[in-house]
Amino acid sequence: MNSTLPEAVQRAIGVTKKRRIEVTARDINRFAQAIGEMNPIHCDQDHARSSRYGGIVAPPLFCQTLTYEDASPDQLPADGSPLEIAVPVPAMRAVGGGSEYTIHRLVRAGDVIEIKSTLKDVHTKQGRSGLLYILVVETEFTDSDGRPVATELATYIKRA
Amino acid sequence: MSRTEIDEGDFSLPIVLPELVVTPTHTQIFMFSAVTWNRHHIHYSRDAAIAEGLQDVVVQRALIGNYFVRLLTNWLRDSGEIKNISWKVLSSAVPNRKLRCQGVIASHESAAAADPGHLACEMTMINDAGETVATGRATVCIRDFS
Numbered sequence: 571m572n573s574t575l576p577e578a579v580q581r582a583i584g585v586t587k588k589r590r591i592e593v594t595a596r597d598i599n600r601f602a603q604a605i606g607e608m609n610p611i612h613c614d615q616d617h618a619r620s621s622r623y624g625g626i627v628a629p630p631l632f633c634q635t636l637t638y639e640d641a642s643p644d645q646l647p648a649d650g651s652p653l654e655i656a657v658p659v660p661a662m663r664a665v666g667g668g669s670e671y672t673i674h675r676l677v678r679a680g681d682v683i684e685i686k687s688t689l690k691d692v693h694t695k696q697g698r699s700g701l702l703y704i705l706v707v708e709t710e711f712t713d714s715d716g717r718p719v720a721t722e723l724a725t726y727i728k729r730a
Numbered sequence: 731m732s733r734t735e736i737d738e739g740d741f742s743l744p745i746v747l748p749e750l751v752v753t754p755t756h757t758q759i760f761m762f763s764a765v766t767w768n769r770h771h772i773h774y775s776r777d778a779a780i781a782e783g784l785q786d787v788v789v790q791r792a793l794i795g796n797y798f799v800r801l802l803t804n805w806l807r808d809s810g811e812i813k814n815i816s817w818k819v820l821s822s823a824v825p826n827r828k829l830r831c832q833g834v835i836a837s838h839e840s841a842a843a844a845d846p847g848h849l850a851c852e853m854t855m856i857n858d859a860g861e862t863v864a865t866g867r868a869t870v871c872i873r874d875f876s
Contacts, residue, residue: 597765600761600765603761604758604761604764604766605762605793605797605799605800606752606796607796607800607803609803621808629799630799630803630811630812630815631795631796631799634792634796635765637766637792638768640767643769646769649770649772649778649782650769650771652768663782663783664772665791665819665822666790666791667791667818668791668816668817668818668819669791669795669816670816671795671814671815672813672814673811673814673815676811724791725818726791
């Protein structure tokens with residue numbers, strides 16, 4: 571943690587929010603369409619039933635659909651960026667930096683997934699156009715038995 | 731030719747994965763924002779994106795990761811799975827510009843040396859101007875590896 575960060579930012583680091591969402595076959599189908607993945611294992615029940623999975627499974631990074639809170643538009647920052655990175659650093663323009671994703675198992679229709687999101691770190695870095703604020707958000711996805719499904723460590727960059 | 735498993739003999743390293751070429755469109759970027767409930771205006775408003783110093787609306791960091799996943803799963807088919815994947819966006823990808831996704835499996839995953847079925851893949855994504863848009867790394871696990 572950087573002690574030069576505004577106090578409100580330092581307070582936000584380490585705060586965890588939890589939610590629970592039930593996944594449907596429709597969610598999986600829509601996600602597969604959005605990423606351009608046409609494998610019938612994600613949308614065709616008959617095909618999926620005869621596969622080694624025995625039913626529809628989601629593409630590996632499906633939990634991305636569960637990452638952001640279902641916040642209403644008036645709760646979001648003016649630029650519409652996710653609440654998960656709405657911390658008061660003196661920089662407003664945000665872009666995605668990178669991601670580290672661990673996949674424990676593929677999501678299935680009917681899974682109830684618990685989502686635990688934590689702002690793990692905020693630090694600064696000198697960029698070509700000025701000071702950059704690097705935000706690291708950890709999201710853990712577990713099933714209703716408490717078993718891990720996936721974990722993501724996502725990095726966002728905010729600049730003035 | 732349809733294929734569900736990796737052919738025998740495909741495991742002599744290094745393995746160069748068949749290239750995946752994708753051209754993100756405004757529609758795909760919109761669809762991906764919709765399914766991930768990402769309302770950030772740089773993904774749907776060209777004016778807002780330009781006002782932020784970007785060239786156009788930009789492809790989401792998360793969608794970039796899915797292109798790398800497709801590169802891997804197109805090769806793996808039913809023969810294995812992705813255990814972990816990481817990627818870093820180095821420059822913005824914009825609609826209607828071709829992206830070439832390339833991957834090489836050059837080694838067994840050292841962290842899982844006891845299991846020779848774990849392979850490490852290095853990936854890059856290059857735009858039509860030859861600029862590197864993203865780099866990535868993944869560990870894939872091959873079933874019944876021998």
